Amino acid sequence: MGRARTSVSRRAARGRAWAALLLLALVVLLPAVTVGWLVLKAVENRRIAVAKIVEDARRGFLEAGAAEVGRAWTGWREAFEAKLRGGDPGDWRAVAFASGEVDGFLVAEDFEDRERLREPFELLKAVEAEDAPVAARRLREELRSVVMTAWLRGEMPLAQAAFLLRRLADLGADAEVERARDFAHVGLRWLALREQAGGKSPEGAERWMADLLGVALVEGQATAVLRADRVERMLAGWLAAVPARAGGRLALEGVGDEDGGAAVALAGGHLRLPEPFAAWRIAFVPAEGGDALSGIDREVYWLAFVGAAVVGLSCLLAVFLHRVMRREARLAELKNDLVATVSHELKTPVASIRLLVDTLLRDGAADPRRVREYLELISRENRRLGHLISNFLSFSRMERDRDSFELEPADPGQVAAEAARVFHERHPEWGGTLEVDSASGLPRIRADAEALGTALGNLLDNARKYGGSNRWIRLGVRRDGEAVVFSVEDRGIGIAPEDQRRIFERFYQAHTRLSDHVGGVGLGLSIVEFVVRKHAGCIDLESTPGEGSVFTIRIPAMKEDL
Structure with missing residues (x-):
């Protein structure tokens, strides 16, 4: 009945402990989680606001870059056109070629059909027919002078100039002739593409x-032609x-066909x-390291870390408080159990002694054999009472943790x-077998013989209590190293196994079919551990359920005896 009440009280104590833990979770964790959530929401709102500010700043930066490109292009076009207006129209091609700013150049006469010049062809034939190196070199220089002069002054049809310049380059002319060949070829290619497009003039526009x-200049009287790679270099430089x-x-990127979109559109940091x-x-x-949002991200991560740390510490605090409360509740429970158990354990031998003494006093000079039997019972109960008191005194000393051993x-x-x-x-009435196996030549130990004996x-x-029906005990003493x-x-x-981990705890008793009948308060093994x-x-x-146990003390x- 007593153990049933104890079990009920323990279950009630566990219920109170879990209720306390739930209360701690509500009191400690809920505010921490709420504050953490509010902080994260505030940081997220700030991040959205900063992202909007940064996006507007970037949009303005991109638009300013686009405006700068427009201004630079207009300035380049006006400056180039000013170079042309400052000279004679017959010299425009020479000015454009010498500037190195365009890849091709067309004048109004290039769009017309004109008669080819005969002199350059005759010189070319003479160069190709001449075998003498000196004469051939002289003829090539003369051909170069005629072709370059006629082409730059616009006196030679563009197709003829392109052909002759290519032949001069093939004959081993200098770098200027090769550049002139490419310059003329770009202009000729532009004319061919224009013809394919229907012969529409690009005058007054960029096409x-x-x-x-093609960039129309000087009211359409000239056209500067630029390759895409040159345009890209110009834009990137600006x-x-x-x-x-x-x-x-800002950087320049090419736009593929899949990008599509409006002519001017901001999306994903592009314009x-x-x-x-x-x-x-x-x-x-x-x-690198200059992204304004990265600082917000770091702040978010830091606050998230701090919030997690606060929540974690709150959890640890809640667990710690819960354990403290459980410990206090368990101590209170153990004290109540101890008082009840001690009262019961002390009451039993005292009641037996009183009953035997009262019987002897009542019977007076009774049978001597019965008197001796009663006295032996009184002696046994007295020893039992002395053993209990000794354990309680050992427990008291253990609680104070006094090093009072001699x-x-x-x-x-x-x-x-x-x-x-x-x-x-x-235990004279035990009736079992106790074997004492003590090795010879054992070294001495420094010990409190009485406490170690206890x-x-x-x-x-x-x-003896948990020996079951096999009443056999072996007490061994041997040397093992030092x-x-x-x-x-x-x-x-x-x-x-689940009881072995707690078997040396104070007041702990393993639950077995015998534990409800053997009595005790669960102090014996804790006293043993304290003394050792x-x-x-x-x-x-070492213990195996159903086979027995072995307790080993070292x-x-x-050192004097080793």
């Missing part, structure tokens, strides 16, 4: 023909000159340029023999 951009801002710089540069777009390139040189064999003798005196006695008493080993072995019911620890030793347990031997 792409394949990868060539963007590179734009000072960095908004945490980045597409208007015509005639719609094939490119301006890209915003964040500087450690002196002791013979381990004698300690074991005395423990066996006290066991026999305490520890061995508790182990022997524990083996230690003396005491072992108490039984062949009883054994101890379950004060002797600088250790205790181990006490350091005296």
Whole structure:
């Protein structure tokens, strides 16, 4: 009945502990989680606001870059046109060729059919027919002078100039002739593409023909032709000159057919340029470590870390408080159990002694044999009472953790023999077998013989209680290296693995079919562990349920005897 009440009270205590834990979770964790959530939402809102500010700044930067490209293009066109207006129209091609700013150049006469010049062809035939090197070189120089002069002054049809310049380059002319050949070829190609497009004049406008951009100049009297790669280099150079801002710089990117979109559109940090540069777009390139959003991201991560740390610490605090409350509740429960158990354990021998004494007093001079029997019973109950009081005193000393043991040189064999003798005196009615196996030549140990004997006695008493029907106990003493080993072995019911981890805790009793009948308060093994620890030793347990248990105590031997 007492154990049933204890079990109910323990379940009630566990319920109260879990209720306390839930309350702690509501009081500690809920505010922490709420504050963390609010902080994260505030940071996220700030991040959205900063992202909007950064996006507007980047948009303005991209638009400023596009405006700078427009201004630079207009400035280049006006400056180039000013070079042409400053000279004679007959010299425009020479000015354009000498500037190196365009890849081709057309004048109004290039769009007309004109008669070819005969002199350059005759010179070319003479060069090809001449075998003498000196004469051939002289003729080539003369041909070069005639062709270059006629072409640059617009006196020679463009197709004829392109052909002759190519033949001069093939004959081994200088780099200027090769550049002139390419210059004329670009102009000729532009004319061919224009014819394919229907012969429409690009006057007054900028017009792409394949990868060539034609720019009408001087009211359409001339056309400058630029290849796409030159245009791209010009645009990239103008963007590179734009000072960095908004945490980045501007760069030029090509636009594929799949990009589509309006002529001027901002998307994903890009701004597409208007015509005639719609094939490119301006890209915003964040500087390394200069992204404003990265700082917000770091702040988010930091606050998230701090929030997680706060929540984690709150959880740890809640768990710690819960354990403290459980410990206090368990201590209160153990105190109540201790008072009830001690009262019961002390009451039993006292009641038995009182009953036997009252019987002797009532019967007076009774049968001497019965009187002796009663006196033996009184002596046994008295020893039981003394053993209980000894354990309670040991527990009191253990609670105070006082180092009050008197450690002196002791013979381990004698300690074991005395423990066996006290066991026999305490339980003469046991009827089992106690084997004492003490090796010879054992080194001495520094020990409090009485306290160590009490520890061995508790182990022997524990083996007697849980020995089951096989009443056999073995108390062994042997040397193992620099230690003396005491072992108490039984062949009883054994101890379950889940109970072995807690078997040395105070007031803990393994739940078995015998534990409800053997009595005790669960102090014996905790006292053993305390005594062994004060002797600088250790205790181990090996047990198999249904086969028995072996408790092993290791006490350091005296170095003088090793």
